[in-house]
Amino acid sequence: MGRWLWIRKRQWFGLVLLLGLAGILCILQMEIIPISEQPFLPLITVQAHLYNYVHVHAANGVSEKNSTQTATKKNRTAICLIGGARKFELTGPSLLEYVVNMYNNSDVFLHAPLDNDTYKFSVLKEASSGLAEVRIFTPQRINETTLQAEVFTSNGSPNGLQGLLQYFNLVEGCLTMIKSYQTKHNVEYDWIVRTRVDGYWNGPLPSPETYSNKSYIVPVGSEYKGLNDRLGIGDMETSEAALSRISLIPLLHESGYRKLNSEAAFQHQLDVKGVNYTLKTFPFCILSEHKYIWPIPSWGVPVASISSKEDLNGAYCRPCTPVLKGTGAMTYIEKRLRRPWSWIVPTPGIELCNARDEWKENWEHIFDEAAGPKFSAVRHKFKNYTVTDCIIDFEALKQKTTDWDAPPPETICNIHFQHSQID
CATH class of the missing domain: 3.90.550 (Spore Coat Polysaccharide Biosynthesis Protein SpsA; Chain A)
Structure with a gap:
């Protein structure tokens, strides 16, 4: 009985060893054959393969940020x-x-x-x-x-x-x-x-x-x-x-x-x-110091506050306390501005200035609040x-x-x- 168990263990050990070698060969084949040419490879295996490929590079000192910068090169x-x-x-x-x-x-x-x-x-x-x-x-x-x-x-x-x-x-x-x-x-x-x-x-x-x-x-x-x-x-x-x-x-x-x-x-x-x-x-x-008519006529020029949270796409802006923002600003743009002229994208984060006068006396405070300490530090340096x-x-x-x-x-x-x- 003991001898029979010993023989069975050796058979199982040989089988496990054989399967292990086969697995290694499969992995090596995966590294050689592009994923696009492995039609029957399960999706979860493909994902794991890609995950391992990326993180092998990260482990070798290439961070996610550096990987992006390398690609940009x-x-x-x-x-x-x-x-x-x-x-x-x-x-x-x-x-x-x-x-x-x-x-x-x-x-x-x-x-x-x-x-x-x-x-x-x-x-x-x-x-x-x-x-x-x-x-x-x-x-x-x-x-x-x-x-x-x-x-x-x-x-x-x-x-x-x-x-x-x-x-x-x-x-x-x-x-x-x-x-x-x-x-x-x-x-x-x-x-x-x-x-x-x-x-x-x-x-x-x-x-x-x-x-x-x-x-x-x-x-x-x-x-x-x-x-x-x-x-x-x-x-x-x-x-x-x-x-x-x-x-x-x-x-x-x-x-x-x-x-x-x-x-x-x-x-x-x-x-x-x-x-x-x-x-x-x-x-x-x-960023503009020019003055523009307010209320804005259909052919007029809108001026956004630099505190706007949306993409302004090169529209004119200044540091101001907005007179319209959010839904009010969006509605104003949609109803008053001509689309092929000075139109800017009406989005929830846009804020509009009354730009008919010079920048207000408190513009520096408004700018610092909108820009944050890092960007506003340069303005203070130049003083x-x-x-x-x-x-x-x-x-x-x-x-x-x-x-x-x-x-x-x-x-x-x-x-x-x-x-x-x-x-």
């Missing part, structure tokens, strides 16, 4: 910031947090005019990976031609046709800088993001994986009978069509377009180049900012910039502080 992104720095102590921190520092594999370009506020760009020294190129130039008047005057209308432009041309020059300068940088440094960009430095962001820019290289991506709303031109995202081909704001003026004229505003010209230049566009929502607004602080910070920015096409830090800083002493 497949797409190299150029981020171009344009415009004057007049409110950059308010918008800069959010731009850094939610746009500039969002991607590991990105190069940042700055194209801006030199003026009394340029010193505020020292905030960009906090860019996590530095900047590819900084181009700060002394603005020069752009010659206005009869052809340009026929294609565009100056209605709605604070500085007339010259203002439009200066803006277009900033935009197209992005394309020039990026293409030159590609050639000079032997890099190639999958995506180009172009946005304004006066944009206040309350959420992150979507990752490149959400983009489509078959169309140019722009924010919904604020269309003014064209397309919202306050942000644009596309590959090199679509971006070349979108950013060529001056070069394509002759083609617009040849195609018969006349008396266009900036937004309409933007849409038509995509049309004449055969580029499709996609409308998406984005969590940013344009006691000295020329020495400015030069030190700009030198740090210059050291983190690959190509510096701008005046020396001393020049940039002295323009502001000497002007302040005169005042």
